[in-house]
Amino acid sequence: MWNEIQKALDKKNMSIYKLAKITGIRDSTLHNYKRGSEPSFKNMCKIADALDVSLDYFRKEESQWKN
Known part of the structure; x- marks a missing residue:
């Protein structure tokens, strides 16, 4: 799933840090997802x-x- 998140981040030119700020999810949690x-x-x-x-x-x- 992280691959899709990373693609969307790249498309938006957004860092994990910025995603953390926008979502309120800790950047350490986002790194765990990664x-x-x-x-x-x-x-x-x-x-x-x-x-x-x-x-x-x-x-x-x-x-x-699944296929």
Whole structure:
């Protein structure tokens, strides 16, 4: 899932630090997500809103695993 978050961050030219400031999620928590921790639904909603994408955007990568 982090790959999709990173793509959206790159597209917005946004750092993890800025994402943390916008969402209110600690940057250490975001770094944990980058290392593989699963974010809560509440935090994924905050991230999606901050990156101006739908939650479905993050499901792209997951749906490839199921096929």
